[in-house]
Amino acid sequence: MHFNAADDNGDVARPDSPEFMALARSLSVQAASLDQSGDWPQFQLDQCSKAGIFRWFVDSTRGGIGCGDADILRGYLHLSAACLTTTFVLTQTTGALRRIAASSAPIVDQVLEDLLSGRALASLGISHLTTSHRHLGKRVLAAKSRGEGFVLEGFSPWVTGSPQIDKIVVGAEMEDGRQILALVSMDLPGVSFDTPTPLMALTGSQTGAVRFDQVIVQADAILAGPEYDVLVGATGASTGGLQTSALAIGLADSAIDIIEQQSVARSDLQSPADRLRAEQGQARKDLLALATGDQVCPPAELRKRANSLAIRGSQAALAAVKGAGYVEGHPAGRLCREALFFLVWSCPQPVMAANLCELAGLTE
DSSP states (O other): OOOOOOSSOOOOOOTTSHHHHHHHHHHHHHHHHHHHHOOOOHHHHHHHHHTTGGGGGSOGGGTSOOOOHHHHHHHHHHHHHHOHHHHHHHHHHHHHHHHHHTOOOTTHHHHHHHHHHTSSOEEEEOGGGTTTTGGGOSOSEEEEEETTEEEEEEEEEEETTTTTOSEEEEEEEOTTSOEEEEEEETTSTTEEEOOOOOOSSOGGGOOEEEEEEEEEEOGGGEEEEEETTHHHHOOSOTTTTHHHHHHHHHHHHHHHHHHHHHHTTOGGGHHHHHHHHHHHHHHHHHHHHHHTTOOSSOHHHHHHHHHHHHHHHHHHHHHHHGGGGGSTTOHHHHHHHHHGGGGTSSOOHHHHHHHHHHHTTOOO
8 A cells, every 4th residue: 555655855846847747747756657557656755755746745844845826726727738637636635635734633743754755645634524425414424422432433435545544534424513623544444445437537536435434533633623614614625626727737737738739730719729828827827826816816716717728628629630630648638538537527617607608609
């Protein structure tokens, strides 16, 4: 399970630094083979760890370098344009890391440096508290008090890297509706994981269910709660839903690059390429403005635009390269499959409804 990272901290490649841009180029070169193999991106994550990427997300007082939200989103824009599989895994591992670092739970000091250095890896199991399985109207992962700790029973349906991670930040719900966030070691008795689900794209993320059979969680491992809407009260994920928009905008960037390359020899592609590039540039500008507190538009509106841009941009890239793009292994075909991810992953109902209306040719 352990992540084979360098033991020393090394130099941290800040977003937009030459070192970071070299990392993004390296990930881009590896993206096609990773998509075809469906392998866990071990080598790619090692590269990110050695570049100090995990330290972006934690304040310097806790061993990180504390990059601001806008800088982190700039990094995500470049990384998702290079390799969406690796970048998606990073959002889940660093999301867990931020929630751990923001907690005052006693266990944090025992695990934090291993997570920052990449010697251990954590992921999130919280989708069932927000979007996944909420329509069923019942708790899929229950927490019951036991002394000062809790017993977990049920499952978390979508956990990225479930066979690879050492720790999981998991949310569970009590009978009275209050919730907890807990840091659980994957080797605790009663913890198991399903075979990861084969996906249309991003199979290398090895996303699948983690199950909890009477798992005992001690009080020192409770990161937040019990409280109602624990994800609202818990800190540590201040980029919020903007990071998913960043990944979609980054993917669109890569797709538009393909159209622009084709337009050099085909003048008929220049106008569509320019139109999409202008739209992508405005979405990027609005994303970074939101990250600095400038309310240029509601975040949900940007997510809808980012989803639409990723889908239309990738399909336009496929049309631009013609039949070659429909051959397995071509980047345009891969980007089309990856773009559909944004319609289903952490997609709030209003955003989904807006995208459906657009796809159906309806106006709201």
